[in-house]
Amino acid sequence: MSKKVVEVKTLKVGKYVILGGEASKITSLTTSSPGKHGAAKARLEAVGIFDNQKRSIVKPVDTKVDIPIIDKRVGQVLAIMGSEVQVMDMESYETFELPMPDDLKDQISEGIELEYIVALGKMKIMRTK
Incomplete structure (x- = not known):
């Protein structure tokens, strides 16, 4: 399995990410501004390349995620x-x-x-x- 690790804030729409063990293409990416005591969050929606399943996650922008080597x-x-x-x-x-x-x-x-x-x-x- 060829993959590498990047932070959520470096991802862009149209790039690929691994969600639920499947390589997925990012369809939308929105970030919220940090609150008084919290960190900025990113909402990421993607569609699986091989199974066409829609997946979404919400994570802090400095969290690390896997991206596949295509x-x-x-x-x-x-x-x-x-x-x-x-x-x-x-x-x-x-x-x-x-x-x-x-x-x-x-x-x-x-x-x-x-x-x-x-x-x-x-x-x-x-x-x-």
Whole structure:
């Protein structure tokens, strides 16, 4: 599991964070000003990359959170097997199967190149080239 630790105040909308053990993309981030005896708080809402679950947390801005190391790679489609796509990585030439995303069904065909991401040991097709 490749991840690193940062403070909540350094996060931005559109970046990634690990919430509930899942890599998630931040959709909104609001901070409240500190009170008389308290610290400033941040409310963070994010959507999971792999499961599309909405997650939110409220933490002090100086709290440390994990962020995933997202590896973007290029692969070539070797075969389409129903709802699965057999992909060969263009750098290491290893082959593996990934689920076909519903929004890219009409764009994916054998022989084309596509971009996929690897995060926390999971893989997902992002777009075609």
